[in-house]
Amino acid sequence: MKKTTIFVLMCVLLLGNTLNVFADQIVLKNGDRITGKILKKDGDKIVIETESAGTITILWAAVERVASDEPLNLELTDGQLIKGTVETVEDKVEVETVDAGKVVVEKEKITTARNDAEQTKYIEERDRFLNPGFGDLWTGSADVGYSLTTGNSKTRSFTAGIRAARETTKDKISVYANAVQASNSTTGVNVTTAKALWFGGRYDYNVNEKLFAFGSADFEIDSPQLLDLRMVFGGGFGYRAIRNENTQLDLFGGAAYNREYYKTGLRRNSAEVLIGDELKHKINQRMNLTQRFVFYPNVSDLGRFRAQFDASLLTDINGWLGWHVTVGDRFNSDPVAGAQKNDLFLSTGIRVNFGRTAK
Structure with missing residues (x-):
């Protein structure tokens, strides 16, 4: 019975660590670490959805490191679009893409970043704005x-x-x-x-x-x-x-x-x-x-x-x-x-x- 209890506790701890590993993370310059699901980065702010604190908006300038488990849709200052999981390495951001492999970009060149759900909403809204019906806008x-x-x-x-x-x-x-x-x-x-x-x-x-x-x-x-x-x-x-x-x-x-x-x-x-x-x-x-x-x-x-x-x-x-x-x-x-x-x-x-x- 005692061995069974220990085994169950070890499984719970291992599962918890696994969930943390596969969650998106944002590390701030002051050392704070936020875990959750990155929704989007527009302008000078990044938005992450957490389990305990809800949706949090953070200044992009305050971010030290970013790591995402789910692919993000990135747009760069030159208009280039890149999709993949991201991880910050020093002052660079490594994007693991499906087609082009690993792509390294400078953090300052990322204008927007959205997960798939936010990207879909953005495209629908953009198309509605470019080709609106009379009842829109x-x-x-x-x-x-x-x-x-x-x-x-x-x-x-x-x-x-x-x-x-x-x-x-x-x-x-x-x-x-x-x-x-x-x-x-x-x-x-x-x-x-x-x-x-x-x-x-x-x-x-x-x-x-x-x-x-x-x-x-x-x-x-x-x-x-x-x-x-x-x-x-x-x-x-x-x-x-x-x-x-x-x-x-x-x-x-x-x-x-x-x-x-x-x-x-x-x-x-x-x-x-x-x-x-x-x-x-x-x-x-x-x-x-x-x-x-x-x-x-x-x-x-x-x-x-x-x-x-x-x-x-x-x-x-x-x-x-x-x-x-x-x-x-x-x-x-x-x-x-x-x-x-x-x-x-x-x-x-x-x-x-x-x-x-x-x-």
Whole structure:
């Protein structure tokens, strides 16, 4: 009985050592050793799945040695693809391939490394991005805000908005809709102080990496402005002035046709120039700023002009939820009688992000 127990214990220990031998390993420069299954190495990070600590992400610069039992798909800085088990020897990485035998590469030349499952997901995502269906690649956000006062003052305000974009290497489709409703019943009579709806979209076609052509359609309804409907159809060219990890700035210009219908019965048609910019800036890991400004000088009636300005500051709560503060301004130099030239609004509320971009 005693011999049987010893034999069982020896088998368990041997099996445990065998499992450790045939697991992937990452040894850090500080001496820590992590055992598990290497999933991928993208950019400056490597990801390993462990049995006890789950999935761990490690800086590639902190890695001293790597050894994999399962084949990894490696891509080098020169675009070369290699597949095989890997083991670090000094500053080199030895890749044991099926066809070419042992291949030695420098550690710094490895841009990506993925196991077969991650490589399959990457190829599927890449193909989806290069040949997407119309329902693919959409990203965007939706916001809502509400405020209420009661007692000596009785006011209500509601704001909502949604925006979405589908961007590929060839073109970009973007759509939006924003609404605001506000009322004041302090005197006992409910008075609408704001009631407006803006919606539209734009199509961008990439001429090259910097230059794009666009066509746009924008619609506006604004009761306090006595505006039943404004339709603006435009087109022109844009220039990507800044494109980096933290900042994107587009400058654009062109021409537009404006058709307006007012509650007074007035109908106006006009040709306009359009000049504008769009800015996206990442302030830090949790805060982002977006801004858009468009200026419409009227060429049918010189001296008249319109301007639109929107800016939002978003603070991320988690990956899909955030808190936003948004300011918008709509200016018309020649409103109809009884309407003000300027509409300014400020709103705050939650924002929900949806969709994802392809890697």
